[in-house]
Amino acid sequence: xxxxxxxxxxxxxxxxxxxxxxxxxxxxxxxxxxxxxxxxxxxxxxxxxxxxxxxxxxxxxxxxxxxxxxxxxxxxxxxxxxxxxxxxxxxxxxxxxxxxxxxxxxxxxxxxxxxxxxxxxxxxxxxxxxxxxxxxxxxxxxxxxxxxxxxxxxxxxxxxxxxxxxxxxxxxxxxxxxxxxxxxxxxxxxxxxxxxxxxxxxxxxxxxxxxxxxxxxxxxxxxxxxxxxxxxxxxxxxx
Amino acid sequence: xxxxxxxxxxxxxxxxxxxxxxxxxxxxxxxxxxxxxxxxxxxxxxxxxxxxxxxxxxxxxxxxxxxxxxxxxxxxxxxxxxxxxxxxxxxxxxxxxxxxxxxxxxxxxxxxxxxxxxxxxxxxxxxxxxxxxxxxxxxxxxxxxxxxxxxxxxxxxxxxxxxxxxxxxxxxxxxxxxxxxxxxxxxxxxxxxxxxxxxxxxxxxxxxxxxxxxxxxxxxxxxxxxxxxxxxxxxxxxx
Amino acid sequence: xxxxxxxxxxxxxxxxxxxxxxxxxxxxxxxxxxxxxxxxxxxxxxxxxxxxxxxxxxxxxxxxxxxxxxxxxxxxxxxxxxxxxxxxxxxxxxxxxxxxxxxxxxxxxxxxxxxxxxxxxxxxxxxxxxxxxxxxxxxxxxxxxxxxxxxxxxxxxxxxxxxxxxxxxxxxxxxxxxxxxxxxxxxxxxxxxxxxxxxxxxxxxxxxxxxxxxxxxxxxxxxxxxxxxxxxxxxxxxx
Amino acid sequence: xxxxxxxxxxxxxxxxxxxxxxxxxxxxxxxxxxxxxxxxxxxxxxxxxxxxxxxxxxxxxxxxxxxxxxxxxxxxxxxxxxxxxxxxxxxxxxxxxxxxxxxxxxxxxxxxxxxxxxxxxxxxxxxxxxxxxxxxxxxxxxxxxxxxxxxxxxxxxxxxxxxxxxxxxxxxxxxxxxxxxxxxxxxxxxxxxxxxxxxxxxxxxxxxxxxxxxxxxxxxxxxxxxxxxxxxxxxxxxx
DNA sequence: TATGAATGAGCTTTCATTCAT
DNA sequence: CATGAATGAAAGCTCATTCAT
Numbered sequence: 001x002x003x004x005x006x007x008x009x010x011x012x013x014x015x016x017x018x019x020x021x022x023x024x025x026x027x028x029x030x031x032x033x034x035x036x037x038x039x040x041x042x043x044x045x046x047x048x049x050x051x052x053x054x055x056x057x058x059x060x061x062x063x064x065x066x067x068x069x070x071x072x073x074x075x076x077x078x079x080x081x082x083x084x085x086x087x088x089x090x091x092x093x094x095x096x097x098x099x100x101x102x103x104x105x106x107x108x109x110x111x112x113x114x115x116x117x118x119x120x121x122x123x124x125x126x127x128x129x130x131x132x133x134x135x136x137x138x139x140x141x142x143x144x145x146x147x148x149x150x151x152x153x154x155x156x157x158x159x160x161x162x163x164x165x166x167x168x169x170x171x172x173x174x175x176x177x178x179x180x181x182x183x184x185x186x187x188x189x190x191x192x193x194x195x196x197x198x199x200x201x202x203x204x205x206x207x208x209x210x211x212x213x214x215x216x217x218x219x220x221x222x223x224x225x226x227x228x229x230x231x232x233x234x235x236x237x238x239x
Numbered sequence: 240x241x242x243x244x245x246x247x248x249x250x251x252x253x254x255x256x257x258x259x260x261x262x263x264x265x266x267x268x269x270x271x272x273x274x275x276x277x278x279x280x281x282x283x284x285x286x287x288x289x290x291x292x293x294x295x296x297x298x299x300x301x302x303x304x305x306x307x308x309x310x311x312x313x314x315x316x317x318x319x320x321x322x323x324x325x326x327x328x329x330x331x332x333x334x335x336x337x338x339x340x341x342x343x344x345x346x347x348x349x350x351x352x353x354x355x356x357x358x359x360x361x362x363x364x365x366x367x368x369x370x371x372x373x374x375x376x377x378x379x380x381x382x383x384x385x386x387x388x389x390x391x392x393x394x395x396x397x398x399x400x401x402x403x404x405x406x407x408x409x410x411x412x413x414x415x416x417x418x419x420x421x422x423x424x425x426x427x428x429x430x431x432x433x434x435x436x437x438x439x440x441x442x443x444x445x446x447x448x449x450x451x452x453x454x455x456x457x458x459x460x461x462x463x464x465x466x467x468x469x470x471x472x473x474x475x476x477x478x
Numbered sequence: 479x480x481x482x483x484x485x486x487x488x489x490x491x492x493x494x495x496x497x498x499x500x501x502x503x504x505x506x507x508x509x510x511x512x513x514x515x516x517x518x519x520x521x522x523x524x525x526x527x528x529x530x531x532x533x534x535x536x537x538x539x540x541x542x543x544x545x546x547x548x549x550x551x552x553x554x555x556x557x558x559x560x561x562x563x564x565x566x567x568x569x570x571x572x573x574x575x576x577x578x579x580x581x582x583x584x585x586x587x588x589x590x591x592x593x594x595x596x597x598x599x600x601x602x603x604x605x606x607x608x609x610x611x612x613x614x615x616x617x618x619x620x621x622x623x624x625x626x627x628x629x630x631x632x633x634x635x636x637x638x639x640x641x642x643x644x645x646x647x648x649x650x651x652x653x654x655x656x657x658x659x660x661x662x663x664x665x666x667x668x669x670x671x672x673x674x675x676x677x678x679x680x681x682x683x684x685x686x687x688x689x690x691x692x693x694x695x696x697x698x699x700x701x702x703x704x705x706x707x708x709x710x711x712x713x714x715x716x717x
Numbered sequence: 718x719x720x721x722x723x724x725x726x727x728x729x730x731x732x733x734x735x736x737x738x739x740x741x742x743x744x745x746x747x748x749x750x751x752x753x754x755x756x757x758x759x760x761x762x763x764x765x766x767x768x769x770x771x772x773x774x775x776x777x778x779x780x781x782x783x784x785x786x787x788x789x790x791x792x793x794x795x796x797x798x799x800x801x802x803x804x805x806x807x808x809x810x811x812x813x814x815x816x817x818x819x820x821x822x823x824x825x826x827x828x829x830x831x832x833x834x835x836x837x838x839x840x841x842x843x844x845x846x847x848x849x850x851x852x853x854x855x856x857x858x859x860x861x862x863x864x865x866x867x868x869x870x871x872x873x874x875x876x877x878x879x880x881x882x883x884x885x886x887x888x889x890x891x892x893x894x895x896x897x898x899x900x901x902x903x904x905x906x907x908x909x910x911x912x913x914x915x916x917x918x919x920x921x922x923x924x925x926x927x928x929x930x931x932x933x934x935x936x937x938x939x940x941x942x943x944x945x946x947x948x949x950x951x952x953x954x955x956x
Numbered sequence: 957t958a959t960g961a962a963t964g965a966g967c968t969t970t971c972a973t974t975c976a977t
Numbered sequence: 978c979a980t981g982a983a984t985g986a987a988a989g990c991t992c993a994t995t996c997a998t
Binding site for chain 1: 382446
């Protein structure tokens with residue numbers, strides 16, 4: 001989280017006071033006139049709220065606890081974010097902004113197809129491992145039927161260029177005769193994410209049920225290998 | 240909650256009134272003499288609670304709403320289940336008992352390996368489709384770090400004989416030269432579940448992000464086909 | 479408590495069903511027709527209720543707990559005693575009946591004055607020691623402004639013949655020149671009781687404040703000696 | 718409740734909001750800057766709670782009624798005192814602080830022994846007369862086995878210097894040959910308090926039983942005279 | 957920009973009591 | 978004589994939110 005707003009523009013979800021839940025019409029220029037402290041307070045609140053929401057869900061999260069975690073006055077949260085729901089939306093938006101940024105840094109088009117898929121799989125796995133709160137937020141938002149996401153103009157623009165990149169990778173592999181034909185990139189992407197996500201997000205219940213330690217370093221390494229095997233095993237062309 | 244007790248029918252999680260710090264000497268036979276209404280009331284409450292918890296999470300669930308949904312006096316819920324957390328545990332236990340029962344009905348050992356895997360995949364997919372509340376409960380429980388499940392002696396005994404059956408299927412396929420070697424049955428099972436689960440559980444956010452309808456009948460059919468392809472494509476031996 | 483209803487008449491507070499809180503018009507004859515079990519159940523309930531009320535007060539007492547302590551169905555308590563308040567009254571009445579009975583057994587008129595006062599003091603002290611629940615009930619009832627006692631025709635008849643006996647003892651002592659003149663028997667009796675009562679009833683706070691163990695056998699013996707010294711020291715005639 | 722803190726004025730038990738699991742670094746000086754209303758609100762709540770607890774006991778007291786009596790929002794009580802038990806403890810502590818303060822104002826060391834004992838007796842009697850709620854609180858707390866008092870670091874320091882003063886008075890009286898020897902100051906103090914306390918605290922039941930008006934001015938005057946006679950009569954040396 | 961004080965609505969839970977047998 | 982099931986009312990307490998400065 002430390003590299004969060006490296007630039008003043010790209011990944012910010014910081015708001016003007018009382019712009020509660022609104023779209024995102026406060027652009028770069030405005031940020032200049034705002035004090036450093038204001039930005040910092042908002043960022044600290046967002047981080048605290050991210051932890052709180054991911055640990056307790058929307059209904060279970062407590063504004064008091066967020067204020068305590070952020071070491072700010074509760075009133076300040078309302079000053080910046082309006083209310084609980086808007087705060088949750090801001091948290092969610094920031095989470096999406098961050099993963100999108102990270103994905104952008106991947107350069108899959110430059111790699112051979114198999115390697116590109118391997119990289120994407122590894123990246124997805126690692127991102128979930130390093131950002132369990134992102135998975136938790138997804139859980140929470142899905143429990144709510146994505147009602148916040150749907151309202152967010154900010155996230156909806158994210159029509160995942162990743163899918164286009166993946167399509168291109170699949171096309172290259174197919175042209176080279178090493179990938180099977182007829183693969184839907186979105187379906188594949190969901191499978192890559194799902195295989196990782198279910199294991200990581202549900203490890204608490206799974207390890208209880210199977211009575212097996214699933215989060216040790218060696219277990220995680222084994223899982224990543226399995227995930228890669230499944231995806232590449234599926235894609236390979238054995239004709 | 241130590242007085243949860245199994246009765247004659249396999250999938251019951253009906254309890255004695257939670258207030259009685261009694262011994263637990265009311266065994267199977269006694270349940271027969273208990274008024275049918277008691278059992279029925281508990282079952283109705285459990286069903287209402289299942290819906291409520293899966294729609295709103297643990298923190299967001301409202302006891303009032305559960306009572307209303309079950310058309311019983313709110314007090315009765317406390318009479319039978321003690322408190323909200325214990326009610327949630329009872330709901331969770333019943334959900335696990337039910338899926339375990341359904342799995343038991345599968346007869347994978349009698350089928351050819353490929354068909355067995357296909358059946359298991361289809362079953363898992365269909366169960367999630369037909370029981371979205373089960374997925375939601377898993378989500379909720381995982382948000383809580385499986386703290387309820389861990390306390391449940393009832394569920395922990397569920398050491399999923401399914402894994403053993405799957406191991407036997409994999410061994411047969413491998414012996415016949417049609418499955419690859421070295422496949423961990425638990426990893427495979429988690430992948431089968433995960434590929435289905437992520438799509439279904441997160442369809443709300445996914446369809447928002449990809450701007451694609453994921454839950455139409457045709458979309459669901461396509462997904463099931465993809466899922467089966469991934470699993471069988473991974474398993475096939477092309478040496 | 480085992481010698482409670484040695485006779486069928488004198489000390490009973492057992493009621494006919496639904497005679498809730500009423501005076502006491504069910505006399506000896508009726509008891510004959512009532513089953514042993516009924517009497518026993520009522521007595522068990524009264525004992526359980528006595529403990530509960532003396533430990534938790536009127537507001538803090540729980541009907542559930544009384545039923546549990548008495549090992550009877552909660553409904554039965556209502557069957558016999560009508561409601562909580564009436565049950566408390568029954569408890570209170572029984573407590574008064576018992577101390578009155580015990581006092582009756584004292585034969586102060588036969589003793590020399592000093593010895594008679596000594597015996598009364600010792601008796602009062604011992605009775606409080608052996609019946610802490612009686613003191614607690616007094617506390618509870620006084621917190622309520624004696625509203626139950628006032629309604630009880632049963633207890634009001636108890637116009638304490640003890641005072642008359644004490645008056646006679648004081649008169650004898652004064653006639654013999656060993657007791658001071660002008661002592662009001664009721665005042666003296668309240669002092670005898672109060673000196674013992676305060677120490678015993680409030681020992682919990684007193685021992686905390688003075689950081690001294692007040693209820694050890696030696697401490698209790700010392701206190702009884704002090705109490706006797708105070709009363710006899712006050713009464714002695716030094717002219 | 719560890720954040721109870723003493724401020725400049727001796728008898729305050731005012732607290733920081735109970736929610737803040739904060740450090741406790743708000744010392745005396747800070748209280749000055751806090752809005753006067755906060756202190757006032759707390760004091761008003763404490764007074765209302767004192768009345769409520771002394772009239773109804775711990776279990777019978779109603780938070781709603783306390784709020785109504787104090788004319789504050791019920792939520793505010795929880796804001797300052799956390800819960801009912803803690804509020805009761807605060808009430809109890811304030812009651813002890815107040816009587817201790819009043820005792821401190823007595824200047825027994827300057828008086829001749831007989832007069833000192835007479836003053837102490839009169840003071841104790843009068844304090845109970847004027848503060849019946851203090852007696853009631855003692856009753857309530859003793860019913861609970863002094864569990865709150867024991868937890869209070871504040872009250873436990875109150876190791877009643879009064880006993881030391883009384884010891885000195887007794888020594889003087891004995892040296893002058895007017896008091897008997899071998900009197901334990903604590904025993905004597907408990908007797909002084911007990912003789913007054915029992916009469917006043919239990920007057921409701923006593924007046925019912927003895928059918929005598931005990932609280933009229935003349936009756937109270939007679940009792941104080943009796944009490945003084947008992948104590949001084951006991952102490953006098955007639956050798 | 958920031959904060960301590962205060963609140964209304966509503967939550968989970970408790971309790972004495974009654975119903976139906 | 979006895980009981981398990983059920984309930985209305987109200988309790989203690991929580992929570993997101995606003996007031997006033």
